[in-house]
Amino acid sequence: MSKDNFTLTFSGSREPVTQSAYALVDACEKLGIIRTRCRQGKCGACQIRIISGDYEEIAPMLALTEKEIRNNAILPCVLVPLSDIEVEAWYK
Template sequence: MGETMYTIRYVSKEKTESYRCYDGEDVLTAARRNFVPIPVGCRGGGCGMCKLRVVDGDYEMDICSKAALTEGERKQNYTLACKTYPRTDLIIVPGLLLTEGGI
């Protein structure tokens, strides 16, 4: 992992939390390291448990299942935390929160 770090702001119904993510580290691994409660399942991009939406910032997404993340969702900046690598600071919200009409 590189020395560059990005700030990730995770906005949920309960609270907003900020944490740091190393360059080359996925958003889920950084969240777990910082005790931020992003749901986790397979960690391989197949289950969709860690689905979230990037509200602001640039990122790269690794390969993941189209069953877990449809093309339509990808176009709306949904991604899987386990397959998301920040390129700038990010603001993210849980995918489930959006479907429940939360934010």
């Protein structure tokens, strides 16, 4: 595994993910965690909860409230992984 390849883990399932735009949200869709709409961080349809891992925002997570952010909610459509990521489904 190179520094640009990581693993997304959700409920015991694993999916490879690269360090590139939309790779994380694509992996989440492939595992059936989310369905996306805008891919711009504005609609919140892809909201999930991060358990562990590091990421970088490529655009602001505009659809999240401060409370959701404090509770580890993320929008994978505007994030690039920097390490292996573990997530769980997040319901508002």
